Amino acid sequence: MDPIGVGVIGGSTSGWASLAHLPAIAAAPAFELRAISTTRRSSAEAASAKYGVPGYAGHQDLIAHPGVDLVVVSVKVTEHRELISAALAAGKMVYSEWPLGAGSAEAEDLAAQAERAGVRTVIGLQGRYAPEVRYARELIRDGYVGDVLGTTVVGSGMVWSGEVPTHGQAYWFDKANGASPLTSPTLHALDPLHFVLGEFDAVAANLVVGRKQARVAEDGTIVPVTVADQVSVIGTLTGGAAASVFYRGGTSRGENFRWEINGTEGDLVITSAWGNMQVAGLTLTGGRGGETSAAPLAVPASYTGDVPAELAGTPAANVARLYAALAGDLAGNTRTVPDFAHALERHRLIDAVERASATGISQDRRTEAAA
Structure with a gap:
């Protein structure tokens, strides 16, 4: 089976995504990094050079990338609603960092959008x-x-x-x-x-x-x-x-x-x-x-022993386990990972x-x- 293409919004060379998501994706055979985006051209170009994928100044091109199946939203919670809504409207799977929204009203809206879109979602409750x-x-x-x-x-x-x-x-x-x-x-x-x-x-x-x-x-x-x-x-x-x-x-x-x-x-x-x-x-x-x-x-x-040795003891370890669980769900048509419906309950x-x-x-x- 072809790897699942991932695009990371907030995928700069520093910050949470660089510590957790990007190492976890690199170590996961079921996933492949296809694109990153940041809010500035300079940081997007630096990330593109480091990770070897297209880097965009803005989320629109990342979401539109035909090779991106899963959009990871790793930015401030105040930006979640806009970015997640755009990814869902494009029919992409979404992995959002917790909290899902700035309050339950936003979370309810996003969970409803995901249900209408009929796509898989993940919330970053990896503990x-x-x-x-x-x-x-x-x-x-x-x-x-x-x-x-x-x-x-x-x-x-x-x-x-x-x-x-x-x-x-x-x-x-x-x-x-x-x-x-x-x-x-x-x-x-x-x-x-x-x-x-x-x-x-x-x-x-x-x-x-x-x-x-x-x-x-x-x-x-x-x-x-x-x-x-x-x-x-x-x-x-x-x-x-x-x-x-x-x-x-x-x-x-x-x-x-x-x-x-x-x-x-x-x-x-x-x-x-x-x-x-x-x-x-x-x-x-x-x-x-x-x-x-x-x-x-x-x-x-x-x-x-379920993550590579280089990830053990790092912030990427439990995130990698969550990615592995998602890969298992997608391969077996199961639903075990915490999703947007779970996020709404929280x-x-x-x-x-x-x-x-x-x-x-x-x-x-x-x-x-x-x-």
């Missing part, structure tokens, strides 16, 4: 593909912890501290732009949590704007902060287990990521020095029965969290799912 996450899921299904009683996640957003280097990054602090500690690192942690343990039946929350302003280092400008940089979510999972998730903006001098799963027979713990767990190097430990502490658990090679979860915080009333997710 569920981390070997430690998938192995923990299997251990729980095999009874390692017994009945799950509760789970706690504490993490750091790594950004959203009191300072950013440049004005180009100051958009993080404006809630209207859709990139916040709740929508990004918290949701990137919640998606694997739900993948392993099931969805919320009910959820409550407290969203606090702790830092009211931030400084732009390049010129000392002070900008207002409207995103909640202290995110507390608690809930009851299907099956009755309790869940507590706390994310802080910036970093901690303690642990920047810790996820515990506690059961009647044992405990599992996933940790990392980096709070954005979807790209972090994770460590899995556990203990059960008469063991009095958690010890490292060796993740089987069947979970860790946007609705964000809405429920925000309503819970604003009203002080726990939100019944079962009623919402039934509707």
Whole structure:
């Protein structure tokens, strides 16, 4: 079968796509990079020279390229709606970075467009593909912890501290732009949590704007902060287990990521020095029965050996696993990867969290799912 042609919007020589998508595509036999685009001619030409494919200053030519079957959208969320809509209108498959849109209204529109277009879509929630996450899921299904009683996640957003280097990054602090500690690192942690343990039946929350302003280092400008940089979510999972998730903006001098799963027979713990767990190097430990502490658990090679050695431990590793899952879906006519419909459900979860915080009333997710 011929490889699937990929065009990357935002495929410059620096930035997220260069760290994750482009190495993952290069290592994937089922995919072939056919084009990249950026917003400037100079960066498009530099990327074209580096990656050996046509480089366009603007997305239109990339989408129109006859060899591009899958359009990857790897830019600021504020640009997603326009770019994804154009790709869907052209009948192209789309892989969008998370969040899908700047709010659930945009996500709903894009999901509806994708359904009408009848094309495959992918949302970049790759944390569920981390070997430690998938192995923990299997251990729980095999009874390692017994009945799950509760789970706690504490993490750091790594950004959203009191300072950013440049004005180009100051958009993080404006809630209207859709990139916040709740929508990004918290949701990137919640998606694997739900993948392993099931969805919320009910959820409550407290969203606090702790830092009211931030400084732009390049010129000392002070900008207002409207995103909640202290995110507390608690809930009851299907099956009755309790869940507590706390994310802080910036970093901690303690642990920047810790996820515990506690059961009647044992405990599992996933940790990392980096709070954005979807790209972090994770460590899995556990203990059960008469063991009095958690010890490292060796993740089987069947979970860790599914990407080339040069990608292991890099931001591209879990992205490569997501591409591999998409290739399997396309070859077998299955639907396992998180798509735009899944993204819309996660946007609705964000809405429920925000309503819970604003009203002080726990939100019944079962009623919402039934509707």
